Amino acid sequence: xLLSYHTKGMKEAGCDEAGRGCLAGPVVAAAVxxxxxxxxxVLNDSKQLNEKTRYGLVDEIKEQAIAWAVGxxxxxxxxQINILNASFLAMHRALDQLxxxxxxxxxxxxxxxxxxxxxHSCIIKGDGKxxxxxxxxxxxxxxxxxxxxxxxxxxPQYAWETNYGYPTKAHRAAIKEHGPTPFHRMSxxxxxxxxxxx
Numbered sequence: 001x002l003l004s005y006h007t008k009g010m011k012e013a014g015c016d017e018a019g020r021g022c023l024a025g026p027v028v029a030a031a032v033x034x035x036x037x038x039x040x041x042v043l044n045d046s047k048q049l050n051e052k053t054r055y056g057l058v059d060e061i062k063e064q065a066i067a068w069a070v071g072x073x074x075x076x077x078x079x080q081i082n083i084l085n086a087s088f089l090a091m092h093r094a095l096d097q098l099x100x101x102x103x104x105x106x107x108x109x110x111x112x113x114x115x116x117x118x119x120h121s122c123i124i125k126g127d128g129k130x131x132x133x134x135x136x137x138x139x140x141x142x143x144x145x146x147x148x149x150x151x152x153x154x155x156p157q158y159a160w161e162t163n164y165g166y167p168t169k170a171h172r173a174a175i176k177e178h179g180p181t182p183f184h185r186m187s188x189x190x191x192x193x194x195x196x197x198x
Contacts, residue, residue, distance in 0.1 A: 013102035014132025018140040022165035029090035030139035033066040045127035046137040069097035079187040
């Protein structure tokens with residue numbers, strides 16, 4: 001079972017993002033503050049959960065969290081500031097919206113940009129270790145998946161309702177056939193480089 005807190009007595013906001021490796025759409029982050037005594041047998045890294053379980057947890061997380069919020073950085077901003085900075089910005093935007101302010105931030109991964117003067121801890125694979133980060137991963141992924149499913153109605157040939165903008169063979173084949181959409185990240189390598197043999 002995942003841990004309820006990193007440092008006892010702190011209001012910890014767990015942060016995670018979704019969509020960093022996608023070729024299209026935004027990067028989405030969530031910040032979640034859970035009660036120190038919160039426990040859950042099912043909640044885990046969103047990638048370890050099936051879709052039905054993920055969506056089944058969303059309302060429960062929102063109801064039981066002390067505070068939660070989602071931050072979004074769109075594809076154009078990603079192209080301007082790069083995906084790493086965009087991931088940090090999405091987390092900062094989520095933290096900005098928390099109606100209860102954290103005094104410690106738990107971040108999934110090994111890098112983060114300081115958020116004001118609030119201390120943070122980077123936790124590698126933190127979404128599989130701490131409930132607050134796992135909760136953030138679920139909210140970020142479900143929010144982004146819903147966004148891409150909705151967007152796929154306008155661009156059905158790219159199958160975003162199933163690949164969510166990730167670089168699958170089908171997605172790349174659609175880019176090769178139809179070209180990029182206005183929602184593709186033009187700073188990313190949308191198609192593999194071809195090696196010419198002479």
